[in-house]
Amino acid sequence: MITTEIGYTTIDKITVRGKDLSLELLGKLDFVDMMMLTILNRLPEEREKRMVNLILVTACDHGLTPSAMSARLTYLGAPEAMQAAVAAGLLGAGSVFLGTTQNSAELLIDAARELADDASDEAVLDCARTAIRTSREKKQPIYGVGHPIHVHGDPRVPTLAEVSRQNGYFGKHWRLMYAIERVFRHEMGKNLPINAVGAIGAIIGDMKLEPLLARGFMLVGRAAGLLAHLYEERQHPIGQQLWDLVLTQDERNEIPARKGKGS
Amino acid sequence: MITTEIGYTTIDKITVRGKDLSLELLGKLDFVDMMMLTILNRLPEEREKRMVNLILVTACDHGLTPSAMSARLTYLGAPEAMQAAVAAGLLGAGSVFLGTTQNSAELLIDAARELADDASDEAVLDCARTAIRTSREKKQPIYGVGHPIHVHGDPRVPTLAEVSRQNGYFGKHWRLMYAIERVFRHEMGKNLPINAVGAIGAIIGDMKLEPLLARGFMLVGRAAGLLAHLYEERQHPIGQQLWDLVLTQDERNEIPARKGKGS
Amino acid sequence: MITTEIGYTTIDKITVRGKDLSLELLGKLDFVDMMMLTILNRLPEEREKRMVNLILVTACDHGLTPSAMSARLTYLGAPEAMQAAVAAGLLGAGSVFLGTTQNSAELLIDAARELADDASDEAVLDCARTAIRTSREKKQPIYGVGHPIHVHGDPRVPTLAEVSRQNGYFGKHWRLMYAIERVFRHEMGKNLPINAVGAIGAIIGDMKLEPLLARGFMLVGRAAGLLAHLYEERQHPIGQQLWDLVLTQDERNEIPARKGKGS
Amino acid sequence: MITTEIGYTTIDKITVRGKDLSLELLGKLDFVDMMMLTILNRLPEEREKRMVNLILVTACDHGLTPSAMSARLTYLGAPEAMQAAVAAGLLGAGSVFLGTTQNSAELLIDAARELADDASDEAVLDCARTAIRTSREKKQPIYGVGHPIHVHGDPRVPTLAEVSRQNGYFGKHWRLMYAIERVFRHEMGKNLPINAVGAIGAIIGDMKLEPLLARGFMLVGRAAGLLAHLYEERQHPIGQQLWDLVLTQDERNEIPARKGKGS
Structure with missing residues (x-):
């Protein structure tokens, strides 16, 4: 079976690692908790x-x-x-x-x-x-x-x-x-x-x-x-200045003067 | 001048948004603080x-x-x-x-x-x-x-x-x-x-x-x-199973039986 | 049905746009012919x-x-x-x-x-x-x-x-x-x-x-x-020289002298 | 010096591998010739x-x-x-x-x-x-x-x-x-x-x-x-059908019926 243990979705609910995303995770976990839960299937210490x-x-x-x-x-x-x-x-x-x-x-x-x-x-x-x-x-x-x-x-x-x-x-x-x-x-x-x-x-x-x-x-x-x-x-x-800077390193390149730019 | 206000580096110090990364940020801020400081040049409320x-x-x-x-x-x-x-x-x-x-x-x-x-x-x-x-x-x-x-x-x-x-x-x-x-x-x-x-x-x-x-x-x-x-x-x-699954949707494709795979 | 008209594959043959890749295309068409055949389902004029x-x-x-x-x-x-x-x-x-x-x-x-x-x-x-x-x-x-x-x-x-x-x-x-x-x-x-x-x-x-x-x-x-x-x-x-060049545009950055490199 | 031997550009001319792109290459070489010239600095046999x-x-x-x-x-x-x-x-x-x-x-x-x-x-x-x-x-x-x-x-x-x-x-x-x-x-x-x-x-x-x-x-x-x-x-x-197909492999997923789509 092609499946992931990370989560699944029904018309009315999103489940991540066995938890209801909307009721148990959103607003209750911070990002690092959520990342580690998603990866390791457990909250971090x-x-x-x-x-x-x-x-x-x-x-x-x-x-x-x-x-x-x-x-x-x-x-x-x-x-x-x-x-x-x-x-x-x-x-x-x-x-x-x-x-x-x-x-x-x-x-x-x-x-x-x-x-x-x-x-x-x-x-x-x-x-x-x-x-x-x-x-x-x-x-x-x-x-x-x-x-x-x-x-x-x-x-x-x-x-x-x-x-x-x-x-x-x-x-x-x-x-x-x-x-x-x-x-x-x-x-x-x-x-x-x-x-x-x-x-x-x-x-x-x-x-x-x-x-x-x-x-x-x-x-x-x-x-x-x-x-x-x-x-x-x-x-x-x-x-654009990065580009101009690099071009002007090779004296064969020639670029027009640009107004208001420092290159 | 080509420069960024995000940070700069010397041989002995890394500065991000005016703070010494090693002494003032690492281990003192969490990731979301650091992200917001880097983007907005201020800590978030x-x-x-x-x-x-x-x-x-x-x-x-x-x-x-x-x-x-x-x-x-x-x-x-x-x-x-x-x-x-x-x-x-x-x-x-x-x-x-x-x-x-x-x-x-x-x-x-x-x-x-x-x-x-x-x-x-x-x-x-x-x-x-x-x-x-x-x-x-x-x-x-x-x-x-x-x-x-x-x-x-x-x-x-x-x-x-x-x-x-x-x-x-x-x-x-x-x-x-x-x-x-x-x-x-x-x-x-x-x-x-x-x-x-x-x-x-x-x-x-x-x-x-x-x-x-x-x-x-x-x-x-x-x-x-x-x-x-x-x-x-x-x-x-x-x-590999994702690939096999998609191939077998078109009956003109023919793939060999795979041992130990569920497709 | 999930399928593409570009081609399909069997254990013994690869078909692209209705042609046998090995017998009708490889070595017979050049790249631009092949690209246009694959895209347009016809050879280009x-x-x-x-x-x-x-x-x-x-x-x-x-x-x-x-x-x-x-x-x-x-x-x-x-x-x-x-x-x-x-x-x-x-x-x-x-x-x-x-x-x-x-x-x-x-x-x-x-x-x-x-x-x-x-x-x-x-x-x-x-x-x-x-x-x-x-x-x-x-x-x-x-x-x-x-x-x-x-x-x-x-x-x-x-x-x-x-x-x-x-x-x-x-x-x-x-x-x-x-x-x-x-x-x-x-x-x-x-x-x-x-x-x-x-x-x-x-x-x-x-x-x-x-x-x-x-x-x-x-x-x-x-x-x-x-x-x-x-x-x-x-x-x-x-x-590496591109990087050094850009860093040295901002005088706050400091990089060590590199041997044998022109920055 | 930061430079490439592939080419350079002046206000009035683009040079690739020593040739004038507009006068010597465009319309005169095909793509594979151009690719090999650009890579190897010589035309292919x-x-x-x-x-x-x-x-x-x-x-x-x-x-x-x-x-x-x-x-x-x-x-x-x-x-x-x-x-x-x-x-x-x-x-x-x-x-x-x-x-x-x-x-x-x-x-x-x-x-x-x-x-x-x-x-x-x-x-x-x-x-x-x-x-x-x-x-x-x-x-x-x-x-x-x-x-x-x-x-x-x-x-x-x-x-x-x-x-x-x-x-x-x-x-x-x-x-x-x-x-x-x-x-x-x-x-x-x-x-x-x-x-x-x-x-x-x-x-x-x-x-x-x-x-x-x-x-x-x-x-x-x-x-x-x-x-x-x-x-x-x-x-x-x-x-979208590829996505639906994959989701429906795991019976825990539930997706709505789609009109006019074959999944």
Whole structure:
């Protein structure tokens, strides 16, 4: 039978996860409760909910990222279809940006599978060494370390770690992540500090959630950030200027002077 | 200057709406606060936040909608790129589904521009008559009424109206929406009850938000619902069965028997 | 019955538009024949095929357009899912870029519905005046004129007109398009020369094809151009530089020096 | 410098691959010539062009595939943004459908790297055995064999092989693909005939093109097929029926009777 356990609909009622949407959910749950109920078929604990909020806030946005640029450039061509601009902004959430939280969670969960929750620091370091070696052998990157801008350390990581500790989710995956950073620095001479992706991978591992949700939460959070960018783009458009700026990098291109635009 | 007021980044700090993301936002705000701060450059009031949660919960999901089907069919072909499946599910949020909340808000805000907040019922009915007539003249649909499944009335609407009342957002746009329903029923003999789209259009109007946000909130909420569908699809896939089901509708198609699948 | 007339499949045969794909189409038709057969359920005439090739070549590409930028920025985040980068590049084909060929064709076909094929120049000018006035009254743009870069005239238009003439497709829609340009210049004092969008709108009208195909052909042709950009991006990536370039426009952003990169 | 070698634009001229688009390309080249010039910076040989046409025709379409279904379901919600429906249809071109031609080409090119062009049949079989074993060790699928519908053999493959032979592109990659089929059948007792994906992977290898182009050509060809589906959907919509059909599979769903619709 083709069916979903998420919900069903009759002429008079909508049921989501066994509850009457209109009478039991709308106005009674907030969005994060509803999202987690829909995904996991149970309400989140308070501390889980704080962590999911933490991840969504991290994902939301901070300035002109490639996803915000794609969304604005798409909106420039199709302002009547804002959903297409949001979708374009999400499509880059792959193995290099945003979506890489899933790869990071997979790497940590795989590597820490045999690690005891109360493993010694030395055991965790050993596990980190193995994880780095295994990734190299498979010619796969180590996800979750280094950042093109925050080269001295990602400023979000200490807060993400602290909130994880406060809520009881600083476990073996977080410890492994820190051990990977340490092995890179002290044994391999490489400055590759943990980034937000690695922190979220560790959180997903320590919350015992599926890696797919790591990528998924980034998409939900980023959708909100893209909405903010498109809201601003509508009032103060910069899409055309982005295009002009890029064209003028190649001196063979020639564009007419634009009145009232800063390019 | 090409810039955004949303935020900027230095090597050591990320600033969003003038706040230090790591020290002032992460772990201190929840997702809806963060979304609204990013969009509006101010924190929402408590009652605004309740309404935004209400809209996001409405948008989240309820079963195998066209957006959930597109997402699952996309995941079937590209499970390694879940962001593409979420994007595919959002792309139909146009003038017929989901995105139509924007059209509904635009219609109501345009139509009620000259209507006083304390207008008489008769004045609101007049406004509804004008709105219907104007839309017909422009050959545009009246957004926000009727539903392909909930033909006797959308079960979400009474709750959406009640929560709006409780929070002080049942104003002239909601009244106009009800008046439109009434004119259709009593003066034109048409059973076109308000649907969730119309309710959200009215809420956006009465919250004095931009119509673009009506569509945007649906995208954010639906992203969460799509995540739930893809999480289920990964564990209990139905994508191939959906395909088989559709193929077998046309007797010219012939597909081999599949073991262990119910189509 | 849920079915498509495009084709069906049995265990041993694939049928497209009534033909055996393997025995009658593969290796016997070229791509444009196949596309037109699939769409129209008939093979194109030679002159139709020349025109469709003309449109696809026009759509293909020419440098760093917003669609190429979106595609490259998406590829930067998700190189393992190149389909997402192509999709992101197509998503801006709306009412402002590319997709606007559909709007242009609709405008011309609507406006010229009552115009005789051999109408006098004066009648065509009248029709142009009416079209401009009607669009203004509806607060809709006149599609197909003006260009942000080619301010003295779009260099593609004379060739598109000439090839149309050679193939017998320079009819009343082309004449109307030229008349619109003339009315703007001589009667309204506005320099708004026909652009490629207007030319393609006119061609679609004079080929008696549906406006939807105008947008559709642009998508097919542009998909090829985006493929070229992503092929180059893979070998000589500029995505990260695009990001750095944009960030450095706002002096509040600070990015580290990158070795071997020109930003 | 941020630049592309594909083309550039001045106020009066568009240059693509060093040629004047308006004077040297439009009306002089057909679409496949233009696509290959744009990608490879050279015109294709006649026999290359025949092969590219062959691949594009293969990719075009054949009935209600998951990509066609996603596109139609997206169009149902957003008919005003047809580009979004085409994009939704392309987004599933990943490691399972369509995009898997890239994986197939990569597998064959990697495996045959050391194989001489005139290797003995036994050497090719050895190479096939190694390729299968290596993929298993890496827990990766063998791409290009088996089909959910064409269980006795993909009817397109003999034609694809024949046209490859006629044009001098039946080389070591095609031979390896056939050897893989043979090893599965005779040594492992598995009926996994070559499918169109494997054939296209072999063609790309024997044409000495990059694997990325295998996926890319599928996207271009499929864009045309999706256009045909959306053209039909506009005139004879089945999107709503698809939804109703799926809902009625789960007896908990209840939908009203629809007049004049066959579900």
